[in-house]
Amino acid sequence: MDIEKADLLRLYHFLKLTRRFEDRITALYRQGRILGGVWTSNGMEAISVGYACALDKDDVIAPYFRDMGAYIVRGITVNRIMAQYFGKKTGVTGGREGNVHVGDINLGVLGYPSHLADNYPVAAGVALSFKIRGERRVAAACTGDGGTSRGDFHEAMNMASVWKVPVVFVCNNNQYAYSTPLSLQMAINNVAERALAYSIPAETVDGNDVIEVFLAMKRACERAREGNGPSFIECRTMRMHGHSEHDAAKYVPRELLEEWKKKDPVIRMENYLLSNNVASQKDLSDIDAGIMKEIAEAEEFAEKSPLPEGEDAVKGVYATPV
Amino acid sequence: MSEITYLQAIHDALDEEMSDNKDVFLMGEDIGYYGGAFRVTEGLYDKYGRWRVIDTPLSESGFTGAAIGASLMGMRPVIEMQFADFISCAFDQIVTVAAKNYFRWGGKTPIVVRSPFGGNVHGGAFHSQCPEGWFLNVPGLKIVAPSNPYDAKGLLKSSIRDDDPVLYFEHKFLYRRIKGDVPDEDYTVPIGKSRITREGKDLTVITYSAMVHVASEAAEILEGEGISTEIIDLRTLMPLDKDGILASVKKTNKVIILYETPRTGGIGGEIAALISEDVFDYLDGPIIRIGAKDTPVPYSPPMEECYLPNVDDVVVAARKLIAY
Ligand SMILES: Cc1ncc(C[n+]2csc(CCOP(=O)(O)OP(=O)(O)O)c2C)c(N)n1
Numbered sequence: 001m002d003i004e005k006a007d008l009l010r011l012y013h014f015l016k017l018t019r020r021f022e023d024r025i026t027a028l029y030r031q032g033r034i035l036g037g038v039w040t041s042n043g044m045e046a047i048s049v050g051y052a053c054a055l056d057k058d059d060v061i062a063p064y065f066r067d068m069g070a071y072i073v074r075g076i077t078v079n080r081i082m083a084q085y086f087g088k089k090t091g092v093t094g095g096r097e098g099n100v101h102v103g104d105i106n107l108g109v110l111g112y113p114s115h116l117a118d119n120y121p122v123a124a125g126v127a128l129s130f131k132i133r134g135e136r137r138v139a140a141a142c143t144g145d146g147g148t149s150r151g152d153f154h155e156a157m158n159m160a161s162v163w164k165v166p167v168v169f170v171c172n173n174n175q176y177a178y179s180t181p182l183s184l185q186m187a188i189n190n191v192a193e194r195a196l197a198y199s200i201p202a203e204t205v206d207g208n209d210v211i212e213v214f215l216a217m218k219r220a221c222e223r224a225r226e227g228n229g230p231s232f233i234e235c236r237t238m239r240m241h242g243h244s245e246h247d248a249a250k251y252v253p254r255e256l257l258e259e260w261k262k263k264d265p266v267i268r269m270e271n272y273l274l275s276n277n278v279a280s281q282k283d284l285s286d287i288d289a290g291i292m293k294e295i296a297e298a299e300e301f302a303e304k305s306p307l308p309e310g311e312d313a314v315k316g317v318y319a320t321p322v
Numbered sequence: 323m324s325e326i327t328y329l330q331a332i333h334d335a336l337d338e339e340m341s342d343n344k345d346v347f348l349m350g351e352d353i354g355y356y357g358g359a360f361r362v363t364e365g366l367y368d369k370y371g372r373w374r375v376i377d378t379p380l381s382e383s384g385f386t387g388a389a390i391g392a393s394l395m396g397m398r399p400v401i402e403m404q405f406a407d408f409i410s411c412a413f414d415q416i417v418t419v420a421a422k423n424y425f426r427w428g429g430k431t432p433i434v435v436r437s438p439f440g441g442n443v444h445g446g447a448f449h450s451q452c453p454e455g456w457f458l459n460v461p462g463l464k465i466v467a468p469s470n471p472y473d474a475k476g477l478l479k480s481s482i483r484d485d486d487p488v489l490y491f492e493h494k495f496l497y498r499r500i501k502g503d504v505p506d507e508d509y510t511v512p513i514g515k516s517r518i519t520r521e522g523k524d525l526t527v528i529t530y531s532a533m534v535h536v537a538s539e540a541a542e543i544l545e546g547e548g549i550s551t552e553i554i555d556l557r558t559l560m561p562l563d564k565d566g567i568l569a570s571v572k573k574t575n576k577v578i579i580l581y582e583t584p585r586t587g588g589i590g591g592e593i594a595a596l597i598s599e600d601v602f603d604y605l606d607g608p609i610i611r612i613g614a615k616d617t618p619v620p621y622s623p624p625m626e627e628c629y630l631p632n633v634d635d636v637v638v639a640a641r642k643l644i645a646y
Pocket residue numbers: 066114115116143144145146147148150172174175176177178239351380382404408411
């Protein structure tokens with residue numbers, strides 16, 4: 001499968017935006033300007049960006065908490081997300097929730113429930129509705145390697161396979177779940193092996209290569225749209241920050257981090273674009289300048305936005321007010 | 323006596339019970355090498371090794387079931403839900419299996435489920451809930467929720483030694499904020515007994531966990547207005563200390579029930595019903611329930627403040643009740 005120049009630039013733009021945006025959020029967290037926790041996808045941005053960019057506008061995603069890239073690709077603006085972190089009324093959830101516990105049905109983004117892998121059966125259900133209605137749409141869900149140990153993960157995989165519904169399950173295998181290494185999480189090295197038990201075709205891809213993730217996702221979506229059922233994509237990567245920004249991640253051997261630092265997905269894509277003459281250094285600098293401006297504006301927007309009223313807490317609990 | 327934090331009290335109870343009884347072991351996510359998300363189990367992995375402080379896969383239902391299995395073989399597992407919110411994933415094992423084993427076939431299930439719960443930490447809807455109410459309607463479980471280091475340690479020891487499944491709710495807001503004196507020698511706090519943390523004669527506030535501190539602050543303010551408040555710290559929600567509750571109502575004749583779960587369907591309704599059934603004649607005013615708002619726990623500070631019951635809510639309710 002080939003990839004077009006426009007796709008390459010689009011992938012790069014979102015990769016860089018995700019990196020810069022989360023770096024800024026981390027800095028703001030350290031300055032004590034964000035309440036609650038911050039969990040980033042540093043080092044793993046290629047996964048959420050890659051899978052989200054491969055989807056069509058009508059497709060639906062059920063992301064997890066390290067999918068900042070996917071939220072942005074789907075059109076949830078950095079303004080709204082920044083305001084969310086600040087607990088402002090203009091945030092995606094109007095102050096109801098923090099960090100990336102967001103969703104927007106109009107953009108085909110389902111809200112992420114913190115309980116890992118709870119989004120997998122839900123995505124299977126989204127795909128089921130597409131099948132029942134005869135729509136050529138795809139649902140995608142993502143979770144971490146840890147999340148794949150949950151019963152809900154296994155129940156979802158089983159149902160989706162039996163029903164042959166158009167869903168793509170993505171797994172962000174960053175080798176750790178909080179402090180728990182893969183070896184204590186499962187007795188296999190490749191999460192993809194879990195898919196075998198459900199007769200779901202699976203691939204393991206280099207999660208630090210955004211093009212590889214993108215193309216694997218394209219193939220899986222194609223299969224789904226042709227009526228051939230679910231797929232599983234394991235993206236191998238490394239979490240380069242702590243579990244959350246207050247975690248120094250001392251449990252991760254430093255050498256492992258050094259090794260993965262060399263595979264940085266953003267730098268890698270930059271090198272690819274430059275060496276294949278897809279973009280010049282100037283092009284990349286221009287993209288970056290635009291991104292920095294966008295983020296600065298988002299911060300200002302969030303800063304200036306009002307906090308919600310306390311009483312807003314009880315509004316919107318029911319769709320049909322009681 | 324030593325002055326220690328609420329968190330240290332929980333840690334010490336685990337440590338002492340583990341050193342006294344080889345059948346006691348711990349399971350949970352990140353509790354071993356890392357020492358737990360809140361650092362409650364820090365150091366225990368080094369001391370007791372990986373088969374007594376077990377880092378589990380991310381499988382709440384799985385390791386709860388496994389704890390049940392080990393307990394049926396005479397072991398005494400203490401499991402940790404990283405956040406109480408995730409107890410929902412283990413709901414089936416707790417409600418369907420643990421709670422009913424003894425009644426159905428005499429299988430003793432001495433597990434302890436430690437769950438850091440509660441709000442005021444800007445954790446949002448999945449890191450701030452108070453799930454104890456979900457389990458009140460399930461006979462076969464014991465539910466405790468200490469408010470201070472002394473009770474935290476004594477109740478955890480009792481929970482570990484108890485032959486039934488005990489849900490132990492520890493308030494994460496109190497972990498490092500509340501300190502208190504704890505005896506150096508072994509002691510326990512009995513499950514099922516409340517404690518009067520403040521004597522009073524004009525009204526009773528019945529509460530538990532972090533809300534005890536809210537009630538105490540309110541009582542100070544009310545004292546200044548000449549209103550004498552009695553505070554009952556329930557300590558145990560199941561079984562409820564009916565005698566302790568009724569005795570205080572008979573004495574003060576006015577009652578506020580204060581709790582951090584959403585007001586509707588919470589423990590307040592249960593206690594109110596109990597009081598009106600048994601000591602209705604002693605009441606000099608309506609029983610007032612103060613709970614959290616009936617909404618998922620919100621994140622943004624003004625909304626979370628609005629959501630949680632506060633000192634002012636208690637003071638206003640008390641004045642109203644006294645004037646009644
Ligand atoms: C059911 C459930 N249990 C516990 C948690 C608390 N928790 C949040 S993230 C995390 C580790 C997740 O690891 P993984 O699924 O591998 O994703 P990663 O963070 O590595 O991207 C844990 C234990 C949770 N969110 N959901």
